[in-house]
Amino acid sequence: MKISATGKTDKGARRGNNEDAFIIMPGGKCAAVADGMGGAAAGEVASRIFVDAVREIFSPAYPKNREDVSALVREAFKTGNERILSSARQNPAYNSMGCTADLIAFGDDRYILGHVGDSRTYLFREGELRQLTKDHSLVQRQVEAGLITPRQARSHSMKNVILRALGIDLSLSLDIIRGPVLPADIFLLCSDGLSDMVEDQEISAILASSGTIEEKAALLVASALQAGGRDNITVVLCQSHSRGL
Secondary structure, three states: OEEEEEEEEEOOOOOOOOOEEEEEOHHHOEEEEEEEEOOOOHHHHHHHHHHHHHHHHHOOOOOOOHHHHHHHHHHHHHHHHHHHHHHHHHOHHHOOOEEEEEEEEEEOOEEEEEEEOOOEEEEEEOOEEEEOOOOOEHHHHHHHOOOOOHHHHHOOOOOOOEOOOEOOOOOOOOEEEEEEOOOOOEEEEEOHHHHOOOOHHHHHHHHHOOOOHHHHHHHHHHHHHHOOOOOOEEEEEEEEEOOOO
């Protein structure tokens, strides 16, 4: 498969700065979204440290073997986590900073996805939208326990309590998700500034619409802003194409 990719970020309607960051490596072989936590400039620093780690780890010659690609995904999270912790130790102003992150890499017509926190990755395939990741959050745990509904979780007062993130502990618990890539698949990586503001049905309708992935990314961000834009908004779209196209 060939991969085309695009990304767009916006600070939103209520935030003074943008603590999100994203990266798309040349050829769309790898892409990531990070959502900073910690307030002031600290969250912004943490998310930038992670995407810089992704750039460094994936910059040499891209491996063809999927197991080697998987190892790079793990190494990017490990390196990013260690550097965020180190930076926080060296600078008291960065104390308690961290970030959530999703990183997708492609190899052998398969995807390998690393995930921690409440940033999300969706797969839009044959007209259906599916969330590939599971939020590492208190409200998600309550949903799974049957204490609240998914709709209640969207506006819950404890929505921002994250159970896993980079920069919290040296031992990072990481979800790795794998699967096949089919022609015309669209992978959506996003911060919760999109998923908290725009319903899945609207996301699906935008991804199903005609137009380029650049236009779809812009529409997704515009929809989050129109819904209130309470947080930073970041969107990355990766679309697969058969080699002959």
